[in-house]
Amino acid sequence: MTQSTMTESGPTPSPSALSRPDGMTGFVADWGSDQRAFKNVPWGKAMMWIFLLSDTFIFSCFLLSYMTVRMSTTVPWPNPSEVFALSFGGEPIPLILIAIMTFILISSSGTMAMAVMFGYKRDRKTTAILMIVTALFGASFVGMQAFEWTKLIVDEGVRPWGNPMGAAQFGSTFFMITGFHGFHVSIGVIFLFIVARKVWRGDFDRAVPGFFTSRKGNYEIVEIMGLYWHFVDLVWVFIFAVFYLW
Amino acid sequence: MVDAAQDQVNFVPPAEVEEVELYHPKSWITKYVFSQDAKVIAIQYSFTAIAIGLVALVLSWLMRLQLGFPETFSFIEAEDYYQFITMHGMIMVIYLLTALFLGGFGNYLIPLMLGARDMVFPYVNMLSYWVYLLAVLVLVASFFVPGGPTGAGWTLYPPQAILSGTPGSDGGIILMLVSLALFIVGFTMGGLNYVVTVLQARTRGMTLMRMPLTIWGIFMATVLALLAFPALFVGAVMMTLDRILGTSFFMPAIVQFGEQMEYGGGSPILFQHLFWFFGHPEVYIVALPAFGIVSDLISVHARRHIFGYRLMVWAIVIIGALSFIVWAHHMYVSGMNPWFGFFFATTTLIIAVPTAIKVYNWVLTLWRADIHLTLPMLFALAFIVAFVNGGITGLFLGNVVVDVPLSDTMFVVAHFHMVMGVAPILVIFGAIYHWYPKMTGRMLNVPMGHFHFWVTFLGSYAIFLPLHYLGFLGVPRRYYEMGDTSFIPDSAQDLNAFVSVIALVVGLAQLVFLFNIGWSMVKGKKSGPNPWRATTLEWQTPETPPGHGNFGEALPVVYRWAYAYGLPGAKEDFVPQNLPPDQVMAEGGEDLGAPAAQPAE
Numbered sequence: 001m002t003q004s005t006m007t008e009s010g011p012t013p014s015p016s017a018l019s020r021p022d023g024m025t026g027f028v029a030d031w032g033s034d035q036r037a038f039k040n041v042p043w044g045k046a047m048m049w050i051f052l053l054s055d056t057f058i059f060s061c062f063l064l065s066y067m068t069v070r071m072s073t074t075v076p077w078p079n080p081s082e083v084f085a086l087s088f089g090g091e092p093i094p095l096i097l098i099a100i101m102t103f104i105l106i107s108s109s110g111t112m113a114m115a116v117m118f119g120y121k122r123d124r125k126t127t128a129i130l131m132i133v134t135a136l137f138g139a140s141f142v143g144m145q146a147f148e149w150t151k152l153i154v155d156e157g158v159r160p161w162g163n164p165m166g167a168a169q170f171g172s173t174f175f176m177i178t179g180f181h182g183f184h185v186s187i188g189v190i191f192l193f194i195v196a197r198k199v200w201r202g203d204f205d206r207a208v209p210g211f212f213t214s215r216k217g218n219y220e221i222v223e224i225m226g227l228y229w230h231f232v233d234l235v236w237v238f239i240f241a242v243f244y245l246w
Numbered sequence: 247m248v249d250a251a252q253d254q255v256n257f258v259p260p261a262e263v264e265e266v267e268l269y270h271p272k273s274w275i276t277k278y279v280f281s282q283d284a285k286v287i288a289i290q291y292s293f294t295a296i297a298i299g300l301v302a303l304v305l306s307w308l309m310r311l312q313l314g315f316p317e318t319f320s321f322i323e324a325e326d327y328y329q330f331i332t333m334h335g336m337i338m339v340i341y342l343l344t345a346l347f348l349g350g351f352g353n354y355l356i357p358l359m360l361g362a363r364d365m366v367f368p369y370v371n372m373l374s375y376w377v378y379l380l381a382v383l384v385l386v387a388s389f390f391v392p393g394g395p396t397g398a399g400w401t402l403y404p405p406q407a408i409l410s411g412t413p414g415s416d417g418g419i420i421l422m423l424v425s426l427a428l429f430i431v432g433f434t435m436g437g438l439n440y441v442v443t444v445l446q447a448r449t450r451g452m453t454l455m456r457m458p459l460t461i462w463g464i465f466m467a468t469v470l471a472l473l474a475f476p477a478l479f480v481g482a483v484m485m486t487l488d489r490i491l492g493t494s495f496f497m498p499a500i501v502q503f504g505e506q507m508e509y510g511g512g513s514p515i516l517f518q519h520l521f522w523f524f525g526h527p528e529v530y531i532v533a534l535p536a537f538g539i540v541s542d543l544i545s546v547h548a549r550r551h552i553f554g555y556r557l558m559v560w561a562i563v564i565i566g567a568l569s570f571i572v573w574a575h576h577m578y579v580s581g582m583n584p585w586f587g588f589f590f591a592t593t594t595l596i597i598a599v600p601t602a603i604k605v606y607n608w609v610l611t612l613w614r615a616d617i618h619l620t621l622p623m624l625f626a627l628a629f630i631v632a633f634v635n636g637g638i639t640g641l642f643l644g645n646v647v648v649d650v651p652l653s654d655t656m657f658v659v660a661h662f663h664m665v666m667g668v669a670p671i672l673v674i675f676g677a678i679y680h681w682y683p684k685m686t687g688r689m690l691n692v693p694m695g696h697f698h699f700w701v702t703f704l705g706s707y708a709i710f711l712p713l714h715y716l717g718f719l720g721v722p723r724r725y726y727e728m729g730d731t732s733f734i735p736d737s738a739q740d741l742n743a744f745v746s747v748i749a750l751v752v753g754l755a756q757l758v759f760l761f762n763i764g765w766s767m768v769k770g771k772k773s774g775p776n777p778w779r780a781t782t783l784e785w786q787t788p789e790t791p792p793g794h795g796n797f798g799e800a801l802p803v804v805y806r807w808a809y810a811y812g813l814p815g816a817k818e819d820f821v822p823q824n825l826p827p828d829q830v831m832a833e834g835g836e837d838l839g840a841p842a843a844q845p846a847e
Contacts, residue, residue, distance in 0.1 A: 034453045034804070035262050037445040043366040047442045050472065054434060057476035061523075065480060065516055069495055073511035161492040161508065169511055172493035176484070214269050214282070214369045 044213065048224045052231045059235050062180065063242055066173040078165035080244050083156065084148075098244050101144050102236065105185075108137030109233045112226045119199065119222035127222060128200040134229065135192035138185050145182050149175070174243065181239055184232045188225075195225050258451040258803050268795055269368055280376075282368035283794060284353045287375050289685070291349030294375075296760075298382050299342035303753050305334040314746025316727040316739075324726040325413035328397030331724060332414075333389075335400025336422070339528065340429060341382055343670055347535040348433070348471065349378060351677060352440050352464045354685070358784035359461050361449025361802045361824075363795045365439040374439070377432030384425040391417035399724060401525070404496035404517050405509070408489040411502070420489060423482040430475045430482075440468045449783075451804030455559065456823070458782050458808040459552065462559050463538020466566040467531045473570070474527035481520035488512070518580055522573035529666055530569040534562055536673040537604055540626045542808070543676050544608055546780045547623035548615035549819055551809035554607045561600035561607075568597045578646050579653045587646040594644035598637070605634060616812070616819075620778070621695040625676030628703045629669050636665025639714065654724070657717025660710045668706040675702070675759070682763070683777045687790045688770030694762040698755055705752035712741045779820050782808045786822050 020026045020039070031037050038046055070077055081094040088096075115130035152158040152174075160175050162168040198204060198217060207216040271277035281287060309330045312322045322330075353371070357364050365371045388395040397413030398406060406412050408419055444457075444465045457465075484495040488509075496517045497509035545552045552558060574582060574590040608630055617623065639661040642648045652658060675698070682690050720733055721742075728734055776785040788798040802824035810821035817832045 032453055032455065034259055034451050034456075035446075035448050037454065039262070041446065043442055043446050046446050047367065047438050050441055051434070051438055054438075054472040054476060057473050058479060061477050061480035061520060065484060065495065065520065068513050068516045069511070072513040072516070075511055160487065161494070167511055168494055172487065172491075172495060176487060176493075180483075212369055213367050215266060215367065 042220050044215070044224050045220060045227070048227050052227065055231070059181075059238070062177050063238060066169075066177060066242065069169040069173060070167070073167040073169050075167040077167050078163065078170050080246070083152070083158075083165060083170075084244060095244055097144060097148055098240065101141055101148075102240055104137050104144075105141050105233050105236050108134045108141070109230050111137065112229045116223045116226045119204075119219040122205070122219070124199055124202060124205070127219075128196045131192050131196035131199065131222070131225075135189045135196065138189040138192065138229075142182055142185050142189065145178060145185075149178075177239060177243070181232070181235060184235070188229055188232055191225060192229070195221060258805065261450055263447075265363070265801075268363055270794070280372060282364070282372045284357050284365045284368065284371060285685075285792065285796075287371055288350050288353035290375050291345055291353060291378065294379055294382055295342050295346040295350060298337055298385070299346075301386075302334045302337035302342060303756065305330040305337075307750060307753055309334065310746040310749040312726065314743040325394075325397060327726045328399070328724070329395050329413050329418070332397050332400050332402075332422075333385075333395050337385070338667065339400065339532070340426070341385065343532045343666075344433070344471070344528070345378060346674060347532060347670070348440065348464060348468055349375065349436055351460075351535060351539065352468065353436070354681070355460055355784065356440055356443050356464065357447075358684075358787070358792060358796055359458050359782055359808075360444065360447065360452055361783050361797065361804065362443060362447045363797065363801070366442045366447050367439055370435045371439045374432050374434075374436030377428055377435065381425045381428035381432060384421050384428060388414070388418045388421035388425070391421060394418055396422045401521060402485070402517075403521075404485060404488065404512075404514050405498065405500055408485065408497075409500075409502060415489075420486065423486045423489075426482045427479055427486075430479045433471060433475060437468045437472050440464065441472065449801045449804060452823075455556070456804060456807045458538075459541035459555070459558055459562075460535070460538040462562050463534040463536070463541075466562050467534040470527040470534070470566050470569060471531045474524045474531070476524075477520045478524035481517055481524070484520075485517065515577075515580055515582060518577050519574070522576045523570075525576060526573040527566075527569045530565060532666055532670050534566065536629070536670040537562060539677045540629050540673050541604075541608065541611075542782070543622045543626040543673075543680055544611050545809050545811065546680075546778050547620050547626070548612055548617045549811045550611055550615035551807075551811055552607065553610040553613075554603075555807065555809065557603055558607055561603045564600045565597060568593060568600070572597060575644055575649075578649045584646075591644055591646050595641065598641060598644075601637060605630065605637075620679075621690070621692065621699060622676040622680035622778075624696075624699050624703075625672045625679065628699070629672045629676065632664055632672060632703075632706065633669040636661060636663075636669055640665060652717060654722055655717040656713045656721045656723055659723045660713035660717060663713075664706075664710050668710065672703070672706075675699075678763075680778065681784075682766070683773035683790075684784055684787075685791055686767050686770070687773055688766050689773045689777060690766045690770060691762050694758055694765075698759045698762065701755035702752055705748050705755065708748040709745050709752065712745050716741060779818065781810055781820050781822050783823055786824055 021029055030039050033039075082092075084098055085092040085094045086096045087093075111130050111134045115127050115134060118126040118130060152171075157164050158171045158174075160172045163171045198208070199222065204217045204219050204221065207218060209215060210217050210221070269282045271281065271283075276282075278286060281290075308322060309327060311319050312327055353365070356362070393414050393416035395414045396402070396407065396418040398415075398419065402419070402422070408415055412419075414422075444461060448457075484493075487493045488495055488497055492508055494509045494512035496514050497507075497512040498514060499510035500507045541552050541558060572590055572594045574586050575594045578587050578590075639657070643652060643658065643661055679690055679695060682688075716738055719735070719738055721728070721738055728739070773790070775787065775790045778785070783802055783804070784792070786802060787793075787796060803826075804823045805825065805827055806821065806823055808823055810816075810823075812819050813821055813830070815832060816830050821830050
């Protein structure tokens with residue numbers, strides 16, 4: 001490992017001229033180098049990735065706790081297919097609302113990814129519009145979640161401390177975990193609007209400093225926003241699987 | 247490893263990132279109160295942590311008064327005693343040690359030792375401190391609500407933590423849980439900054455394998471904290487819901503005062519798993535920065551490079567990774583599946599290997615070194631002794647068969663106070679004596695320091711060695727008083743009284759230390775920029791204390807590791823990390839591209 005890319009590139013290389021070996025050797029070379037362990041990764045993006053790793057542990061703990069209490073309770077667990085069914089014309093369709101919600105959230109990941117691409121192409125208007133579409137998808141997801149909560153609480157009598165269908169932990173874990181996820185989506189929607197506004201105004205073209213970071217704005221922020229949004233989507237897939245399909 | 251300067255004389259890679267503009271304070275308030283400068287935030291963190299730590303110190307006095315002289319102090323009721331225990335433990339572990347090591351030393355040392363101007367996102371860093379302060383205030387508020395603070399023990403085990411028989415189950419427990427959640431939110435903001443600064447904002451030439459071990463310790467501890475605190479956060483949220491909304495996450499069907507309660511079907515042991523998944527890494531969140539700092543103190547004050555630097559780094563990383571798979575050794579008597587005990591005892595004992603490597607390396611660094619018994623060195627040596635002592639009793643408790651009879655005795659108290667209380671706090675003292683000159687430009691008074699050291703060090707042993715013995719006798723912990731207990735001899739009470747007297751004395755000696763800090767700020771001897779003749783970057787700043795932006799016009803460029811002491815033929819017995827190779831040698835003729843003491847490939 002004594003031969004490094006840095007030394008091979010001569011005494012005065014420009015940063016772009018630094019060739020890096022591929023694969024494991026390149027990985028070791030990056031981590032053994034000075035200044036940055038993740039080359040070409042801006043600070044904000046690194047920070048978002050590490051935050052998401054921490055947040056993954058939060059959601060994992062929530063879901064593992066849900067599985068534990070579901071197994072520890074002696075009262076039968078309510079059947080999700082029946083609880084989450086909606087009736088259209090007198091015919092109950094299982095999980096229909098959740099299917100629509102999931103479809104919407106996954107679609108919003110698509111629009112977000114497109115927003116990131118147009119952001120790097122410096123297409124301000126398309127980026128902003130796509131971000132607003134993403135935000136509206138997110139908002140409609142939260143709206144449908146509110147509808148679902150209302151139906152459960154008002155029509156079916158589900159409460160955090162008990163419900164008529166079975167184990168009390170059904171309501172407790174459901175409201176806690178979907179609530180925590182819905183909170184994440186809501187925060188995401190708010191920040192999508194904020195970032196979309198900045199894109200629209202051209203803040204990132206003029207490098208206006210951000211409020212929270214006090215660092216100069218650029219289009220990487222759209223991508224960082226996208227990382228968060230995709231994460232929230234991914235978490236939903238797990239919640240969907242263990243809550244509604246189990 | 248990739249080491250440019252070693253292969254090619256004088257070569258340091260060019261800057262990859264252009265310098266970002268710092269926030270420049272415009273008024274006294276933005277400079278000293280709502281400051282975005284990591285050094286000011288560090289001092290704010292430190293003072294808040296020490297202030298709340300003093301509260302915990304007073305609580306420990308009150309507990310010792312009760313234990314040493316039962317039925318003497320009528321103002322200490324049994325309920326009060328449990329509240330003192332709980333708050334003492336919680337404050338010391340989280341609000342003092344975690345905040346001081348990571349928020350205090352982390353903020354001060356990471357940018358300075360890595361040659362950065364500040365943390366990567368100073369505004370978020372500032373927010374971190376203010377949320378931490380809010381968490382502390384909520385915690386303090388719990389002393390003043392009806393029913394007082396929670397008395398559930400610092401582990402807050404349900405179901406008793408939220409049942410009405412436990413002191414502070416009205417408001418105290420709720421405020422405790424809210425305060426913990428706030429602490430975690432605040433810490434996450436700071437912790438993300440520390441990790442990203444270490445990974446992405448080092449100066450030119452500062453490779454990961456040239457970082458001082460202090461930074462390695464703080465970095466790894468922060469990573470642990472970011473991954474371990476989520477479990478506590480989730481536990482706190484669920485217990486808050488149990489308490490406020492009447493959910494049954496942790497609450498089984500339970501009868502209280504002859505009445506069936508509303509709860510049912512929950513899993514109390516789930517909380518224990520969540521708590522200790524946080525709780526055991528927490529031990530290393532406190533210990534790893536102490537390991538790192540003590541390595542640097544020993545190297546500087548013994549004028550010798552740290553022995554086995556690479557091994558030290560990897561030991562830190564391995565300890566950090568292992569600390570996530572040992573948590574249930576705190577739960578041998580919880581009623582979990584006995585096979586778990588086998589697994590967790592094995593992993594626990596494996597952790598002794600990298601830890602022992604570290605201890606050997608500290609001792610080998612001292613071997614035939616030029617040891618200066620300065621105050622930081624005294625504390626560092628005391629740390630090694632205390633840590634070995636606490637570590638060895640850990641081997642007893644890590645084994646299921648030995649742990650079961652010792653569980654919930656004073657032996658456990660003695661063990662974790664030695665390894666997690668005394669040892670890291672000795673390092674904190676050593677670190678303060680070491681870096682105070684950089685923070686203030688003045689030395690701490692030495693005679694006062696010697697008095698403080700000897701009373702603290704000998705006093706800690708006088709307190710905790712007898713507690714090991716009491717534990718073997720079977721004296722249980724968390725008991726308000728023993729009363730008539732046939733298996734405990736009367737002489738045990740005399741030992742308890744002795745311990746209590748010493749505890750008061752050691753506590754009072756800390757006032758001398760606090761006085762020293764204040765007094766030396768005004769009257770202390772001027773230190774100059776580098777009183778210990780150390781190599782690391784924080785001692786090479788153009789101003790002492792370092793100014794805004796740390797390094798003046800140009801950031802330092804690093805040519806070597808942090809442990810270049812006693813190079814043969816060099817002008818001085820230490821070679822700063824940023825000294826260009828052509829200025830190292832005494833005669834000025836010969837270039838020294840590769841430092842002689844660099845570890846082998």
